[in-house]
Amino acid sequence: GDSVTQMEGPVTLSEEAFLTINCTYTATGYPSLFWYVQYPGEGLQLLLKATKADDKGSNKGFEATYRKETTSFHLEKGSVQVSDSAVYFCALRLYSGGSNYKLTFGKGTLLTVNP
Amino acid sequence: EADIYQTPRYLVIGTGKKITLECSQTMGHDKMYWYQQDPGMELHLIHYSYGVNSTEKGDLSSESTVSRIRTEHFPLTLESARPSHTSQYLCASGGTGATGELFFGEGSRLTVL
Numbered sequence: 229g230d231s232v233t234q235m236e237g238p239v240t241l242s243e244e245a246f247l248t249i250n251c252t253y254t255a256t257g258y259p260s261l262f263w264y265v266q267y268p269g270e271g272l273q274l275l276l277k278a279t280k281a282d283d284k285g286s287n288k289g290f291e292a293t294y295r296k297e298t299t300s301f302h303l304e305k306g307s308v309q310v311s312d313s314a315v316y317f318c319a320l321r322l323y324s325g326g327s328n329y330k331l332t333f334g335k336g337t338l339l340t341v342n343p
Numbered sequence: 344e345a346d347i348y349q350t351p352r353y354l355v356i357g358t359g360k361k362i363t364l365e366c367s368q369t370m371g372h373d374k375m376y377w378y379q380q381d382p383g384m385e386l387h388l389i390h391y392s393y394g395v396n397s398t399e400k401g402d403l404s405s406e407s408t409v410s411r412i413r414t415e416h417f418p419l420t421l422e423s424a425r426p427s428h429t430s431q432y433l434c435a436s437g438g439t440g441a442t443g444e445l446f447f448g449e450g451s452r453l454t455v456l
Contacts, residue, residue: 260443262443262444264445266384269449270449270450271347271349271433271435271447271448271449271450272433272435272445272447273446273447274444274445277442277443277444315384317386321438321443328374328393328439329438329439329443331438331443331445333385333386335383335384335385336383336384336385336386338384
C-alpha cells in the first residue's frame with residue numbers, strides 16, 4: 229500500500245543551523261507531496277507542496293524537491309530559528325476515484341531549535 | 344487563516360460519560376475528517392465524510408461515531424468514554440482540487456479519568 233517514511237526524531241539543533249528532515253514514499257501512481265507543520269498547541273498547517281516530479285515547493289525559507297527517481301521529498305532550511313520548533317509531517321495524496329483523494333501522513337518529526 | 348473551529352479545546356471527564364466534540368468550518372468544504380493523534384504524534388484517520396449524510400470509518404478502528412447533517416458541521420461522539428479514549432482529536436476539511444490542502448482545527452484534547 230501507499231506509505232510515507234520520514235526521519236525519526238527528535239531533532240535538536242542550534243539556531244542558524246542547517247536542517248534536513250528526510251522523507252521517502254511508496255505509492256502506486258503519481259502522488260502529490262506535502263509538508264505540514266504543527267506548532268505547539270495547534271493543529272497542522274500546510275508548509276509547502278509539490279504536485280509533480282522535479283517540482284520544488286518553498287515557503288518561509290523551507291524547501292523540498294519532488295524526486296521521482298529516489299521517491300523522496302526531503303525538507304531543508306538553511307538557517308533555522310527558535311520559532312521553527314514544531315512537529316513536521318510529510319504526506320502524499322493519491323487520486324482514489326470520483327472527486328476523492330487519499331492522504332497518507334508520515335509519523336511526524338519533532339524539531340527543537342535552541343537559542 | 345483557516346476557518347475551522349473545534350470545541351472544546353480541552354476536556355477532562357470521568358469514565359462512562361457521553362461526550363461530543365464539535366467541529367465546524369465556514370469554507371463550504373464537502374470533505375471533512377477526524378484524526379486521532381497519539382502522544383507519539385502519529386496521526387490516525389478515524390472518520391471521514393464526503394458530504395451531507397455521508398460518513399465512513401477511517402484506517403483506525405474507533406468506538407466513536409460521527410454525523411454530517413449540515414455541510415459545515417461534523418461532530419464526533421463517544422457514548423461512554425473510557426481512559427483508553429484519552430487523546431488529541433483533530434478535525435480537518437478540504438483536501439480536494441488542485442492544491443489538495445487540508446485545513447485543520449486546533450484540536451480537542453480529551454482526558455478520561
